[in-house]
Amino acid sequence: MARVLVVDDDHTVREVVVSYLRAHQHDVVEAVDGESALSAMREEPADLVVLDLMLPGIDGIEVCRRLRTISDVPVIMLTALGEETDRVAGLEVGADDYVTKPFSPRELALRVDSVLRRTVTPPAPRRLVDGDLVVDEAAHTAHRGGVALALTAREFDLLRFLLANPGTAYSRDDLLRQVWGWSVGDHSTVTVHVRRLREKIERDPTRPTRLSTVWGVGYRWEATDE
Amino acid sequence: MARVLVVDDDHTVREVVVSYLRAHQHDVVEAVDGESALSAMREEPADLVVLDLMLPGIDGIEVCRRLRTISDVPVIMLTALGEETDRVAGLEVGADDYVTKPFSPRELALRVDSVLRRTVTPPAPRRLVDGDLVVDEAAHTAHRGGVALALTAREFDLLRFLLANPGTAYSRDDLLRQVWGWSVGDHSTVTVHVRRLREKIERDPTRPTRLSTVWGVGYRWEATDE
DNA sequence: TCTAGCCGTCACGGCTTCGTAAGAGTTGGC
DNA sequence: GCCAACTCTTACGAAGCCGTGACGGCTAGA
Numbered sequence: 085m086a087r088v089l090v091v092d093d094d095h096t097v098r099e100v101v102v103s104y105l106r107a108h109q110h111d112v113v114e115a116v117d118g119e120s121a122l123s124a125m126r127e128e129p130a131d132l133v134v135l136d137l138m139l140p141g142i143d144g145i146e147v148c149r150r151l152r153t154i155s156d157v158p159v160i161m162l163t164a165l166g167e168e169t170d171r172v173a174g175l176e177v178g179a180d181d182y183v184t185k186p187f188s189p190r191e192l193a194l195r196v197d198s199v200l201r202r203t204v205t206p207p208a209p210r211r212l213v214d215g216d217l218v219v220d221e222a223a224h225t226a227h228r229g230g231v232a233l234a235l236t237a238r239e240f241d242l243l244r245f246l247l248a249n250p251g252t253a254y255s256r257d258d259l260l261r262q263v264w265g266w267s268v269g270d271h272s273t274v275t276v277h278v279r280r281l282r283e284k285i286e287r288d289p290t291r292p293t294r295l296s297t298v299w300g301v302g303y304r305w306e307a308t309d310e
Numbered sequence: 311m312a313r314v315l316v317v318d319d320d321h322t323v324r325e326v327v328v329s330y331l332r333a334h335q336h337d338v339v340e341a342v343d344g345e346s347a348l349s350a351m352r353e354e355p356a357d358l359v360v361l362d363l364m365l366p367g368i369d370g371i372e373v374c375r376r377l378r379t380i381s382d383v384p385v386i387m388l389t390a391l392g393e394e395t396d397r398v399a400g401l402e403v404g405a406d407d408y409v410t411k412p413f414s415p416r417e418l419a420l421r422v423d424s425v426l427r428r429t430v431t432p433p434a435p436r437r438l439v440d441g442d443l444v445v446d447e448a449a450h451t452a453h454r455g456g457v458a459l460a461l462t463a464r465e466f467d468l469l470r471f472l473l474a475n476p477g478t479a480y481s482r483d484d485l486l487r488q489v490w491g492w493s494v495g496d497h498s499t500v501t502v503h504v505r506r507l508r509e510k511i512e513r514d515p516t517r518p519t520r521l522s523t524v525w526g527v528g529y530r531w532e533a534t535d536e
Numbered sequence: 537t538c539t540a541g542c543c544g545t546c547a548c549g550g551c552t553t554c555g556t557a558a559g560a561g562t563t564g565g566c
Numbered sequence: 567g568c569c570a571a572c573t574c575t576t577a578c579g580a581a582g583c584c585g586t587g588a589c590g591g592c593t594a595g596a
Contacts, residue, residue: 224479224524237526
C-alpha cells in the first residue's frame with residue numbers, strides 16, 4: 085500500500101480521485117493548494133504526488149520545482165487538454181507523468197499504479213487468493229482451480245475489488261464509485277456486471293455462493309478462507 | 311551495495327567523502343595517487359571510481375585513460391571550479407560524470423547513486439531464453455529454433471523487454487516508456503510494432519500465443535516455462 | 537546523390553465490450 | 567395472499583479497442 089498525496093483546488097475532482105484511489109488500496113492524503121501540499125510533504129512524505137497544474141497561489145510548476153528541492157517523490161501532473169507547453173514545462177521540472185483533463189479516475193489510477201511500480205514498489209506481484217480463485221494483478225489474469233478465466237477489463241476490476249475487500253457489503257453506488265470511478269451512474273450497470281461476473285466464477289450462477297446479494301443493500305464477497 | 315574507489319591526494323577530502331559514502335551503504339576503498347589507484351583496480355576491481363583530476367605523479371586524465379584500457383568501470387571526476395577544459399578532457403577520455411569543487415558530500419553521493427543506477431544496476435542477463443526463442447543481448451541477435459530472426463532495432467528492444475518481464479501485463483504507455491524511453495507518445499506506435507514483431511515470432515500472427523493482447527489494458531508475454 | 541529500409545502516424549473495418557432499457561422474477565412486509 | 571420494492575435476465579445499439587494496410591519522412595549506406 086502506497087501513500088498518495090492529491091493536490092487539487094477543485095473539491096469535486098478531489099473527491100472522485102481520492103475515493104477511487106482509496107478503493108485501489110492506496111493511503112490517500114489531500115491538499116487544496118501548493119503551500120499545504122509542500123507542508124504536508126515535509127510533515128509526512130508521500131510515495132507519490134498527483135498535482136494539478138492550475139492552482140490558486142503558487143502554480144503546479146513551481147510546486148513541483150520546490151518539491152524537488154526536498155524530495156525525489158514521483159509526480160503525476162494534471163493538465164488541461166492541449167496545453168502542450170504546460171506539459172513540457174511539467175516534465176522539465178521533474179514530473180514523471182501527466183494526465184490531461186478531462187480524465188477518468190480509472191485512467192489516473194492506472195498511471196498511479198504504473199508510476200509506483202517503476203519507482204517505489206519493487207517487483208511485488210500482488211496476488212489475491214480466495215479458495216480456488218487466484219487473481220494476479222500484475223499479469224492481469226484470474227484463475228479458478230488452475231483454469232484461466234476470460235474476464236473483461238471491467239469484470240477483472242470488479243473481481244479484484246471484491247476479493248480485496250471480502251466480507252463487506254457494498255451498495256451499487258459504492259461500487260460505481262470505487263470500481264467504475266463514477267460519482268453518479270445507473271445502478272443497473274452494476275447489476276448487469278455482477279451477473280456477468282457470476283456467470284464466470286460461480287458454480288451455479290443462479291444460486292451464488294461467493295458473490296452474494298445483500299437484499300436492499302448491494303453485494304458482498306463471501307470469504308472462504310479457512 | 312557497490313564497491314567504490316576514491317582517488318584523492320587530499321586527506322581531508324578523502325575522509326569526508328569516504329565516511330559519507332560508507333554511511334550510504336557503499337563499500338569504499340581509497341587511493342592517494344594514480345599508480346595505487348590503477349593497481350588497486352587490477353587487484354580487486356571496483357564498481358565505480360571517484361577520481362580527482364589534480365593528482366601527484368600521473369594526473370587524473372591520464373589515470374582515466376589507462377583505467378579505460380583495463381576496465382569499463384564508470385568514473386566520476388572531481389574538478390576545480392571553472393576548469394572547463396579539464397572537464398571536457400575528462401569526458402573525452404571516458405569519464406561518466408563530473409563534480410566541481412567545492413562540492414557537498416551529499417551532492418557527490420547523489421551522483422554516485424545516479425551513475426551506479428544507470429551503469430552497474432542493470433542486472434544484465436546476457437541471454438534470454440523462452441522455449442525455442444533465444445535473445446542474446448550482447449550480440450543483439452535473436453533466434454527461433456536456431457534460425458536467426460531479422461529484427462529491427464525497435465523490434466529487438468521490444469522483444470528483449472517482454473522476454474525479460476514475462477507474465478506481466480504492460481499498457482502501451484508502460485511500453486512507450488520502458489522500451490521507447492518516451493514519457494508520452496502515440497499508442498498506435500506500440501500497436502504497430504507489436505504487430506510487426508508478431509509477424510516474425512508467432513506461428514500464426516493472427517492468433518498470437520506468446521505475445522498476447524490483454525483487452526483494454528495492453529500486452530503480455532506468455533512464459534512457456536516448463 | 538540516390539536508394540533501401542526502418543519508423544511513426546493515420547484511416548478504416550471488424551470485433552469486443554459496455555451501458556441502458558425493458559420485462560420477468562423474487563423478496564419481504566403487511 | 568397481495569403489493570411494492572428490489573433484483574435478475576435478456577437484448578441491443580453505441581462506443582471503444584485492436585489489427586491491418588498504406589504512406590511519407592528520415593537515416594544510413596552505397
